[in-house]
Amino acid sequence: MAYAAYQKGVVDCKNAAPPTNLEGKGVVITGGACKGDGAHVTFGDLDEESGTKLEAELAPNAKFVHCDVTSWEDQLALFKLALSSSPRKSIDVVVANAGISGPDDAFTIEDTDEPVKPQLKIVNIDLLGVMYTMKLARHYFVKHPLDASHDRCLIVNASLVGFLDVPGIPQYMASKWGYVATTILSPTVQEYCKSKEIVFAEAQDAAGAWIKIASDPSINGRSFGIVPRDAAPQGYMDLGKDDYADGEYLDELQEILLRTSHRLAVKAESQ
Numbered sequence: 001m002a003y004a005a006y007q008k009g010v011v012d013c014k015n016a017a018p019p020t021n022l023e024g025k026g027v028v029i030t031g032g033a034c035k036g037d038g039a040h041v042t043f044g045d046l047d048e049e050s051g052t053k054l055e056a057e058l059a060p061n062a063k064f065v066h067c068d069v070t071s072w073e074d075q076l077a078l079f080k081l082a083l084s085s086s087p088r089k090s091i092d093v094v095v096a097n098a099g100i101s102g103p104d105d106a107f108t109i110e111d112t113d114e115p116v117k118p119q120l121k122i123v124n125i126d127l128l129g130v131m132y133t134m135k136l137a138r139h140y141f142v143k144h145p146l147d148a149s150h151d152r153c154l155i156v157n158a159s160l161v162g163f164l165d166v167p168g169i170p171q172y173m174a175s176k177w178g179y180v181a182t183t184i185l186s187p188t189v190q191e192y193c194k195s196k197e198i199v200f201a202e203a204q205d206a207a208g209a210w211i212k213i214a215s216d217p218s219i220n221g222r223s224f225g226i227v228p229r230d231a232a233p234q235g236y237m238d239l240g241k242d243d244y245a246d247g248e249y250l251d252e253l254q255e256i257l258l259r260t261s262h263r264l265a266v267k268a269e270s271q
Contacts, residue, residue, distance in 0.1 A: 011222055011238040013212065021215040022093070025151060026086030028079060030069050030133055031098025039093065039214075042082035044074065069098040069129030079136045090144040092151040093214045094137035096130045099157070130156060153214045157206065160225055160239075199228040205235025212236070 023038035030044055041058065044067025045051045055064035063085045067074045082091055105118035134154065141152040193200070206226045213219050225239045244251035 007218075007220070008243045010240045011219055011224075013209075013224070013232065013234055013237050021217075022211070024087050024149070025092035025214075026082055026088065026090050027093040027095070027214070028082045028091055028137070029095040029097055030067065030075070030078070030129070031096075031157075040082075040086050042078065042085055044069075044078040045098070069132065070124045072132055075129075075132045075136055079140055083140060088144075088149065090150055091137070091140040092144075093153040093155070094133060094141075095155045095157060095210055096133040096137075097157040098129055099126045099159075151214070151217060153217075155210055155213055157210075199230070201226045201228050202235050205229070208234065209236035 025039045027039045027041045028043070029041060032043060032045060038061075040061050040063075042063045042065070043051065043054075044065050046066065046068060048066050051064040051066070055062050063081055065078050065081050067078045069075060079091065083089060086092075100122055102122065104122065105116070106120070108118075110116050134156075137154050141154075144150050146152055190200075209224045209226060213222075213224065221242060223239045223242050224236050226236050229235050231237070244254060
């Protein structure tokens with residue numbers, strides 16, 4: 001059984017998929033966790049105190065391990081624990097959720113004679129760490145059959161900033177475009193945003209979107225936005241930005257590239 005073919009068109013998010021579709025499946029989450037409606041969740045984070053507490057709350061269907069997503073070895077250990085802990089000894093759903101923001105050295109101009117080498121921690125966590133997660137997900141997905149009892153669902157949790165322009169944060173924007181309330185924003189920044197009439201989405205709605213995607217195998221290659229509930233009652237929506245209009249040059253070019261990509265057809269050593 002192959003992956004579900006990509007279908008153009010916006011997903012109707014008003015109707016929730018049956019959560020029983022997750023029963024017994026193995027789930028890996030970097031940077032946090034959520035209750036998975038019968039799934040076994042293995043999650044990794046740098047915050048051991050909060051992670052251990054959450055593991056106890058979700059027991060017996062959860063395992064926690066300390067994980068720095070910029071470390072290949074840490075992520076590999078996370079996936080191995082997930083595989084051994086899963087009731088079916090499989091990894092069916094992977095959520096790349098780890099991410100940070102903050103002051104951006106790449107944008108800052110120092111009053112020095114010599115330029116200062118920027119810290120690229122944001123890119124390392126928000127983009128390179130996700131590349132590790134994607135590589136490991138694909139490796140373990142193909143170890144089990146794709147049938148009614150298993151899945152191969154990769155969810156990348158990013159930011160709407162990936163679709164927009166925001167001055168002063170080139171690392172964050174680049175990383176979010178690269179794979180297009182949490183503690184990622186300090187209380188001071190949150191209050192500043194509220195003073196500018198910015199309405200926040202609910203963190204629990206992000207989990208709801210994950211479960212919607214993971215429970216419905218027909219959803220493939222779509223960008224969901226976690227939005228305030230006055231924009232969408234369920235707190236998330238298909239942004240409708242993943243397709244070019246029929247007949248546009250880029251739409252036609254996309255079809256050609258899907259048919260002819262030599263990166264898939266030609267062995268790596270021959271490229």
